[in-house]
Every structure is written in C-alpha cells, then in structure tokens.
Amino acid sequence: MENLPSPKRIFIVLIVSGFILYLIYGVNTDTSLFLAIKPGSTHSANKGNRSTAVVRGGSSVKEPKQKDEWKLNFEEISDKQKNLKNSTDDVVLKTSKKERASQVENSKAKRRERTSQVRVDKEKYPKTVTSDPNIQLLLKENSDADDQLTDDKQSRKFLSNVKNKVVIEENKQQAKRFPSAIIIGVKKGGTRALLEILRIHPDIRASGPEIHFFDRDKNYNKGLEWYRDQMPLSRPDQITIEKTPSYFVTAGVPARVYQMSKSVKLVVIVRDPTRRAVSDYAQGLAKHPQNPPFEKMLLKYPNSKQINENWPKVRIGRYVEHYRRWLEYFPPEQFHFVSGEEIVHNPVPEVKALEKFLKIRGLIKEKNFYFNKSKGFPCFVGKLTSKGIKSEPHCLGSDKGRRHPPVRKSVLNLLQDYFRPFNEKFYDMVKRNFHWP
Ligand code: A3P
Numbered sequence: 001m002e003n004l005p006s007p008k009r010i011f012i013v014l015i016v017s018g019f020i021l022y023l024i025y026g027v028n029t030d031t032s033l034f035l036a037i038k039p040g041s042t043h044s045a046n047k048g049n050r051s052t053a054v055v056r057g058g059s060s061v062k063e064p065k066q067k068d069e070w071k072l073n074f075e076e077i078s079d080k081q082k083n084l085k086n087s088t089d090d091v092v093l094k095t096s097k098k099e100r101a102s103q104v105e106n107s108k109a110k111r112r113e114r115t116s117q118v119r120v121d122k123e124k125y126p127k128t129v130t131s132d133p134n135i136q137l138l139l140k141e142n143s144d145a146d147d148q149l150t151d152d153k154q155s156r157k158f159l160s161n162v163k164n165k166v167v168i169e170e171n172k173q174q175a176k177r178f179p180s181a182i183i184i185g186v187k188k189g190g191t192r193a194l195l196e197i198l199r200i201h202p203d204i205r206a207s208g209p210e211i212h213f214f215d216r217d218k219n220y221n222k223g224l225e226w227y228r229d230q231m232p233l234s235r236p237d238q239i240t241i242e243k244t245p246s247y248f249v250t251a252g253v254p255a256r257v258y259q260m261s262k263s264v265k266l267v268v269i270v271r272d273p274t275r276r277a278v279s280d281y282a283q284g285l286a287k288h289p290q291n292p293p294f295e296k297m298l299l300k301y302p303n304s305k306q307i308n309e310n311w312p313k314v315r316i317g318r319y320v321e322h323y324r325r326w327l328e329y330f331p332p333e334q335f336h337f338v339s340g341e342e343i344v345h346n347p348v349p350e351v352k353a354l355e356k357f358l359k360i361r362g363l364i365k366e367k368n369f370y371f372n373k374s375k376g377f378p379c380f381v382g383k384l385t386s387k388g389i390k391s392e393p394h395c396l397g398s399d400k401g402r403r404h405p406p407v408r409k410s411v412l413n414l415l416q417d418y419f420r421p422f423n424e425k426f427y428d429m430v431k432r433n434f435h436w437p
Pocket of ligand 1: 245
C-alpha cells in the first residue's frame with residue numbers, strides 16, 4: 001500500500017470500509033438480531049424510546065421502531081393472547097363437562113331432598129313458622145345455598161343446620177301476646193320495682209309503660225287487639241306481664257279483665273296504706289308544688305280528727321274494699337300479694353314466692369340485688385339470660401324513693417288508726433299479716 005499513490009490508497013480504504021459497513025448494516029438493520037429471545041420471555045431492549053418485545057407460544061413479535069407501528073403490534077399481541085385463553089378455556093370446558101353434569105344432577109337431587117325436608121318443617125309448624133320472617137330468611141338462604149353444595153357431607157351438614165335453625169327459631173318465635181299476669185296495684189306500693197325485678201327473669205317479658213287499657217274508656221274502646229299490640233314481643237315459653245296500678249281501685253276493671261281472660265294471674269304489691277298515702281301525696285306535690293299540705297287534704301276540718309274518706313289517697317288504701325270487688329270475678333287462688341315493705345328490705349323471699357305463683361323457674365337470687373346507699377333502696381343487677389347474668393346494674397329513677405314531706409306524728413297516727421280495721425279484714429282475706437302499724 002505504501003507504494004501506491006495516495007489517491008489510490010484512499011480509494012481502496014473507502015472500498016474496504018464500505019464493504020465492512022455493508023456487512024454490518026446492509027444485510028439486516030434490525031438490532032434485534034443480536035438479542036437472544038426465548039419463547040415466552042419478555043425482554044426490555046434499549047430502554048428509553050424503545051419498548052418491550054413480547055414473544056408467546058414460540059411466535060415472536062419484533063419490537064417496532066415507530067410509535068404507531070408499536071400500538072398496532074400490541075393490539076395484535078392482545079388478540080393472540082385472547083385467542084390463546086379462549087382455546088385453553090375450551091379445553092377445560094370439554095374435559096369437565098361430564099363432571100359438571102353429574103354435579104348439577106347431584107345438586108338437583110339434594111335440592112329435592114331439602115325441599116321435602118322444609119315441607120315437613122312447614123307441616124310441623126304450619127302458620128307460625130313459615131310466616132316468621134326469620135324462617136323466610138332461612139328458606140331463602142336454603143335456596144341461595146343450593147348452588148354452593150358440592151358433596152353429600154356438606155349437604156347433610158346444611159340440612160341439619162336448617163333443621164336446628166327452624167327449631168331454634170320456633171323456640172325463639174316472637175309474637176305479641178296478651179298478658180298472662182297483670183300487676184294490678186297498688187299505686188305507690190312498689191309496682192315499678194316489682195316489674196323491674198321480674199324483668200331480670202328470662203321467662204318474663206314486661207311492657208314498659210303503664211297501659212291503662214281496662215281503666216280508661218279512651219283506650220278500652222280501641223279494642224283488645226290494640227291492647228295486645230302494646231305488649232312486648234315474647235316467645236311461647238315466656239310470660240307477658242303488664243302493670244297498671246289503677247286497675248286495682250277502678251270499678252268496672254275486674255269485669256273487663258275477666259272478659260279478656262278468666263285465667264289471668266293477678267299480682268298486687270301492697271304497702272302500709274298510711275305511708276302509701278303520704279307517698280302518693282308526695283308524688284302529686286312534685287308535679288304541683290302549690291298543693292295544700294297533706295294534713296289539710298286529709299282532714300275534713302282543720303285540727304279535727306275526721307278523715308276525708310273520699311280523698312283518693314285514703315280511698316286507695318282501703319285495700320279490702322277493692323279486693324272484694326275483684327273477688328266477684330276471680331277466685332282468691334288467682335291473686336298473689338307482695339309486701340311493698342319486704343321488696344325493699346328483703347326482696348329475695350318475696351320474689352321466690354312470686355316466681356312460684358307465676359310458675360316460672362326460681363332464678364332470681366341475692367346476687368341480683370345490691371343496696372345503693374345514696375338512693376337508700378335496692379338496685380338491680382342485670383337481665384338474666386339462659387347463658388347467665390348480664391351485668392347491667394340499675395336503680396329506679398329519682399321519682400321512685402323520693403323524699404316525703406314532713407307530716408305531724410299525730411296526723412299519721414290518726415290515719416293509721418283509721419286504716420287498722422280495714423287492714424285486719426284484708427289480712428284475713430288474703431291470709432297474710434303485713435304487720436302495718
Ligand atoms: P316512694 O317514692 O314514696 O319512696 P310505685 O312504683 O308503685 O309508684 O311505688 C313507688 C315506691 O316504690 C316508692 O315510693 C318506693 O318506696 C318503693 N320502692 C320499692 N322498691 C324500690 C326500689 N328498689 N327503688 C325505689 N323505690 C322502691
């Protein structure tokens with residue numbers, strides 16, 4: 001080369017370089033030739049403005065250089081992927097078709113079995129169960145769950161669950177029922193405390209407010225269905241109770257109660273009628289502070305010894321008179337008298353006797369009471385459930401156990417003397433001495 005003239009040398013160099021360049025770029029300008037691409041793998045080449053090349057199922061897709069070309073190819077890839085998936089699904093579908101057919105057949109057979117089971121349950125509990133929303137939900141669950149069943153074991157488990165649930169729901173069956181016991185009196189005797197104590201018992205369902213159905217024409221004229229509607233929901237194994245203390249002293253109520261039920265149990269909590277009268281007066285005074293003093297209301301004439309027998313606070317305390325009126329309709333066995341004094345000082349024996357009278361389990365115990373010093377009265381611990389005691393201590397409100405206004409001792413003695421003969425007769429009739437002064 002050194003002997004050649006320089007233009008010739010330059011020419012040869014150019015030819016050789018051109019040939020080398022041709023070898024490199026002229027045959028195939030695609031740089032991907034230099035990439036080892038395996039089927040199914042994804043590579044990222046020349047990160048930056050270059051994108052991904054995807055190869056599936058042995059077919060490769062070259063990475064386009066232009067953006068639009070890239071898009072086009074990407075759609076192509078998606079289509080291929082879709083086709084591939086569909087074909088795979090087809091295979092799965094074909095292979096499991098037989099299996100699925102037998103599963104469907106099994107499921108149908110189980111559904112038939114369950115339907116007949118439910119029919120039996122329906123026959124067993126005709127109206128109540130099937131109209132019960134819980135049962136309806138259950139039956140819906142039953143049909144919803146059909147498709148989920150895959151084998152006999154599951155089916156049997158499901159059936160037994162349904163059966164158990166139906167029985168449980170039957171037990172739980174909630175309905176509003178007429179009371180089978182009523183606390184008919186006596187006002188200020190401790191009726192609220194008694195009701196709250198009974199509420200602790202799992203066998204008792206009690207209406208909260210006083211209903212005043214039998215003693216108020218306005219309510220009585222609404223009819224017995226209205227009365228029942230005032231009751232709480234209860235299960236068949238529970239006793240519904242309401243308390244309206246004015247029933248005991250209102251003429252006409254025994255006849256109306258008798259019309260509703262001849263066998264209803266009648267509970268009366270009685271308290272020393274003198275203290276009861278003061279308590280009753282205190283309640284009125286809390287509402288109407290301008291009321292005249294107790295003494296003025298009690299006596300016919302100021303400083304006399306003549307009692308105003310028509311004053312309701314006095315009239316209510318002649319228990320024997322009211323009881324006699326009730327006995328015209330109900331036998332003595334249907335009554336139970338609770339001591340208003342004992343329910344404060346020693347409630348458990350009183351409650352035990354009441355549980356016996358109501359024929360409910362003897363469940364209320366000492367542990368259900370605690371003495372609240374600041375209130376000066378027993379308070380109650382919780383609601384009993386079949387699982388045990390739910391600890392919800394509570395006392396009665398401030399309108400129960402309120403302070404009494406001062407009344408002269410001589411006036412109280414006078415009232416006690418007045419009530420004594422009525423009390424004696426009452427003790428005789430109810431066969432219990434309440435030892436009121
Ligand atoms: P006083 O407020 O005069 O003390 P009723 O509920 O029939 O209206 O009776 C109210 C009376 O219940 C109260 O009258 C109170 O003496 C008596 N009582 C009995 N046990 C009670 C309790 N645990 N807490 C509050 N008051 C109770």
